[in-house]
Amino acid sequence: MTVKTALETFSAIQAKIDALDHAGGILYYDGSTVAPPASTEHRGETLGYLSELGYNLATSKETCDTVDYLLAHEDELTAEQKRNVKLFNKDREYMQSIPLEKYTAFQMLQNKASAVWHEAKQKKDYAMFAPYLQQLIDTSIEFAHYYKPDKYHYDVMLDSKETGLDVKQCDEFFDTVKSGIVPLIKKVLAKKTIDDSFLFGSFPTADQRKITDAIIDFEKLDPQRSVCGETEHPFTTNFSTEDVRITTHYYEDGFVSSMYSVAHEGGHALYELGINPAYNKTSLSGGVSMGIHECQSRFFENIICRSKAFCDFILPKLKEIFPEQLKGVTTDMYYRAINKAAPSLIRTEADELTYPLHILIRYEIEKAIMAGEVTVDELPALWNAKYKEYLGVDVPDDTRGILQDMHWSEAMFGYFPSYALGSAYGAQILSVMKKTIDVNGDIAKGDVSNISAWLHDRIWQYGSLYDPKELFENAVGAPFDPHYFIDYLTEKYTEIYNL
Amino acid sequence: MTVKTALETFSAIQAKIDALDHAGGILYYDGSTVAPPASTEHRGETLGYLSELGYNLATSKETCDTVDYLLAHEDELTAEQKRNVKLFNKDREYMQSIPLEKYTAFQMLQNKASAVWHEAKQKKDYAMFAPYLQQLIDTSIEFAHYYKPDKYHYDVMLDSKETGLDVKQCDEFFDTVKSGIVPLIKKVLAKKTIDDSFLFGSFPTADQRKITDAIIDFEKLDPQRSVCGETEHPFTTNFSTEDVRITTHYYEDGFVSSMYSVAHEGGHALYELGINPAYNKTSLSGGVSMGIHECQSRFFENIICRSKAFCDFILPKLKEIFPEQLKGVTTDMYYRAINKAAPSLIRTEADELTYPLHILIRYEIEKAIMAGEVTVDELPALWNAKYKEYLGVDVPDDTRGILQDMHWSEAMFGYFPSYALGSAYGAQILSVMKKTIDVNGDIAKGDVSNISAWLHDRIWQYGSLYDPKELFENAVGAPFDPHYFIDYLTEKYTEIYNL
Known part of the structure; x- marks a missing residue:
């Protein structure tokens, strides 16, 4: 040889x-x-x-x-x-x-x-899923022990999603985030609620598909190399840089859910489509970690598509598709409505401010599962109790409770923290990006080319070439600091709610 | 062992x-x-x-x-x-x-x-496809020689689609069919043309999907085990008796194309869904031959869904979906329109009477290809000449000419005769079925249960257990006789055109 x-x-x-x-x-x-x-x-x-x-x-x-x-x-x-x-x-x-x-x-x-x-x-019907969940948990723990017998199994799982991550780091991260946003949420909830009633009504699927097309066009997803399907739970999957699929789910009583799913999954897809094609069929292909991936998706979903500049750009298009439903809606009304912060039941529909609490709940439940502190049968009650404690909401049924996410059904334990991490990475990226790019000006013109080029040059192209920590630090020129995220949320919600 | x-x-x-x-x-x-x-x-x-x-x-x-x-x-x-x-x-x-x-x-x-x-x-653009077609032909001939060095390669191909079939039998079959239907077509064309203009206009895809649902419901395709997708060229594919897929193609200027594609592919799917599930993952799974398969599909498409009884059943439903477009259309008008016989360009849109000539053209071209009598470059001219000779039509472009069918692009040489064979099998089956089942009475009620039970008992369940000849003869209790097909067409078109 x-x-x-x-x-x-x-x-x-x-x-x-x-x-x-x-x-x-x-x-x-x-x-x-x-x-x-x-x-x-x-x-x-x-x-x-x-x-x-x-x-x-x-x-x-x-x-x-x-x-x-x-x-x-x-x-x-x-x-x-x-x-x-x-x-x-x-x-x-x-x-x-x-x-x-x-x-x-x-x-x-x-x-x-x-x-x-x-x-x-x-x-x-949680009961029909429970025995499968039990097997998924047992096998995941068993496999973690096989692989790294000397490490704590939940640390092994966290590390497999975000190299280097463990319970200790996660706890610190969530403590920081919690201490920053819980007081902020309190202030927001003391204010008058925002009217977002015009986001709900009758929005036929056939018309919503036009919004999908508009978002795909805005994000510049290459139609030669990507498509959008329909599933119960939206996701992105990639087979090579020539074939990346996103999916969405249309609900006819509102268009925001699918629209922001497409924006989110589109961010994942841009990452995959932007990787150096020479990495196809090697271990360098694919995004490097779930945290970096969720950073891309949530950057497009929230930082870009929930910005006021994007509302300026997209509202006229939405009004073309739904002229009756959106009659009289101004950019400001729309911007405030899609950023309305309120305790809610469904993670994927949550606003940016309360979203980290949805993740925190899942993280704490996973920690309890993995520590053997809770049985599978007790999970719905624990879920509901935590939603009451952190978000003050009563969970009416398991479909809107513990059954809402597909992740555990695919044994993706240790995945959830990456959503919050990704959001926090994104805020720090934004602060650096703004030094050289007129981010809001570009978005208002519907032009993401500079933003995408920045992300492509510093993140996308590298695929799995660098560990997430190294990749991120190279990209922003500094260690990860979750305070950027708290600052971003504080600034945004202070303005929206006049705090 | x-x-x-x-x-x-x-x-x-x-x-x-x-x-x-x-x-x-x-x-x-x-x-x-x-x-x-x-x-x-x-x-x-x-x-x-x-x-x-x-x-x-x-x-x-x-x-x-x-x-x-x-x-x-x-x-x-x-x-x-x-x-x-x-x-x-x-x-x-x-x-x-x-x-x-x-x-x-x-x-x-x-x-x-x-x-x-x-x-x-x-x-x-036929030229871009030609070099691939050349390779497909060369390789198919090469493989036939590898497999059966002592047999004529086109016989090997025909046999692979319909066990026992060869050029000699095909020639005899097409001679019989030609001698029966060419005079019949002449008589029909001498008559006043039928008005089918109401079949064309504006028929949005979203509404046509409701027709798809109606046909699937009529044929009783099990939604747990089958679905309908959308493709350039409709087809059926099966992975087991638990998963059979059909596809269709919607053209917004008319609903007949997709409707009868679904009826046709539905017949294929019923066959596959009806096979003994114990045969899954064995060589007994799947329909036994293309001829028997096309018999099922064309039985549902034509014998059932182009019958007057079916028109009685379906027209009210079509009028619910397209009330404006079909205003004033009677069953008789609809029945005559969907059976209008006219020389045409596209095989899959052809009426039952001229359809065999479309097949004959393809068969004669394949024979010439396989005998080395024509080059790939000469094929469009040969195609167009035969359409002029047999059907009297001028082919305006290769998309509506030699490029219309997907079969050759998948090296399915020897397949086309099975369409005509299958049609002829179906007419003979109908004559036997009618002895014990009130076929038209059942269809008019929208009830295919007796018809499907007959086909299931005698054909579907057996999968590939018997050779097509044995299967067919067991089913109808007699050898195959194409005169049933000629009689069927003669009776049907004599009535429609008052010959």
Whole structure:
């Protein structure tokens, strides 16, 4: 073996694993968007077999020998090659730590649990989902122990979503955020409530699709390389820089939900579409972490699309689509309405100010689950109690409570904190970006080219080349500081509510 | 090895091949329905790798040993097991006859050619498709030679679509059909033309989707196990009896095209949904031949949905959806309009009477291609000349000419005759069915349960258990006789046109 032949072998192995991931990903997307309900079991079996093939490829003797050889010769590799091998090896070590039959069984469990969650959410029936959730938790803990027997399993999960993150850092972050925003929320709630009634009414799906098109056009998502589907819970998925899918969900009683879902998922998609295409089929492909990813999505959703400048730009278009419903609405009315801060039930519909509390609730519940302090049967009561405590709202049913998010049905434990982290990253990015770009001026003109170029140059193009901490610090030229987020919210809501 | 262990091994191998076929099939469906344009190349690579895995599985030493053992012990197998092994072995022998790299390259070629055909059709640019068509033809001939070096390659292709079919039989069949319908068409064209102008105008897609729902409801396609997507060219695809997909294409200037596409594809889907679910993941799954398949689809499209009884049933529903456009239209007017016989350009839009000539043209062109009597560059001229000769129409562009069908872009040479065969099978089935079922009475009530039960009992449930000839003869209790088809058309058009 030489470094050259080893790199060739490695590249061929990565291409095969990519093909299996691609096939599995399309099966998943198809299952979430258009597949008939009875297809679930068969899809699970196929996904199970594909994951078995992927496991065998990633852990074969040829793969191990090749990767070991490259690791032993890392001085002869470029920085990109070195990082690619190291990230691949991390995945290999993870897989090798888990017995094959458990690994594939888990793929099938996730497929099944996801289908059961869909049904349970529709039927407001947490009990039917609970046994699957139990298995997902047990297996996730079991796998974390296999992989890192010496580390606390929830730390392993947090680290897998955001390299370096652990419970201690999360606690500190949320403490800072909480101390900044809880008093702010109190002040806001003491003020007169904002009228946002015109956002609700009758908004036919066919017309809402025109808003989707407008947002996609505004964000400049390339239609050659991306599409928008419809699902119960919006998400983004990517198969290469040539194929990135977003989804949304239309509710006919209001257009804001889908509109801001598209804005959000569009941010994820821009990140994926902007990665160096040379990274396709390598471990450098894809966004580096959930926190950096949620930073992009929430930057577009909130910092851009809930700004006053964007309201100036978009309201005339909305009025073209819904002339009756939005008659007499001014930019100021619209801006205040879509930023109305109020305690609410649904995370994805929450305003920027109360949103971190929705995340905090999930983080605290995950912590309790992972510490064994709460049983699966007790979770709805705990959920409802925390919504009462932090947001003062009564949860009427589990569909609007613990069943609202898909994440746990896919064993995405440790994911939620990245939403709050991402929001906070975004505020710090904005403060730096504003030094060289007329952010609001550009947005008001419907021109995101400078903003996207900034993000592309400093973040998107690198894919997984750098750890999130290094990537972020390079981008903003300073360590992460959540106070930017508190300052951003304070300034924005002080102005809106005249505090 | 014992028969019991061999069967277990065989079953496990079939399950794995099924998983790969399932993944490949979903990738294809996704590519045809929702994938962004730039995804083509990546999908081709993934399909190539999946087909390589399938090839290796189907031709591995373990597979060969197992299949050989079971063939040597066929006396100990049930009839179903024996047929399953034999059909599987046929596929294995086909694959083994072709070198792996050519086999996978062909999968990738088909994926690419399909995408190029889509673009060429949109751009009316046959020249961009021609080099791919040349490769598809060359490779199909090469593969037929590999597989059956002693047989004429077009016979091999015809046989692969309809077991036992060859050029000689096809010629005889088309001669019979031609001698029956050409004089009939002449008589019809001498009569006053039927007014079908009310079928054209403005029919928004959103409303046409309601017709789709009505047809699906009429045919009783199970929504748990089937869905309808949208594609350039309608098709049906099946992944198991729990997941059968149909597609349609909406044209806003008329509703008949999509409506009858759905009726047609629905017939395919009913066949697949009706197969014994125990055959999933075996070589007994799926309809046995293209002829039997097109028989089901064209039975529902034409014999049922272009009958007067169906017009009685559906017209009130159509009027609910399009009250303005169909104002004053009577059942008789509607029945005559959707059966208006006229020479035309597009196969899928053709009436039942002239339809076989569209097929005859394609069959004669394929014969000429396969006999090396025409080059790819000469094909548009040959196509246009035959449309002039048989149907008297001038082809204005290749989009409405040689580029109209997707079949050749997927190397489905030898497929077209099955459309005419299937139509003829259907007429004979109708004559037998009518002895025990009040076919028109049931259709007028919107009740296809007896008709579907008849087809299910005699055809659908058997999947690929019997060869098409045996299946058909068992179903109707007599050999195939195309004169039933001529009689059916003569009776129908004599009445419509008062001949």
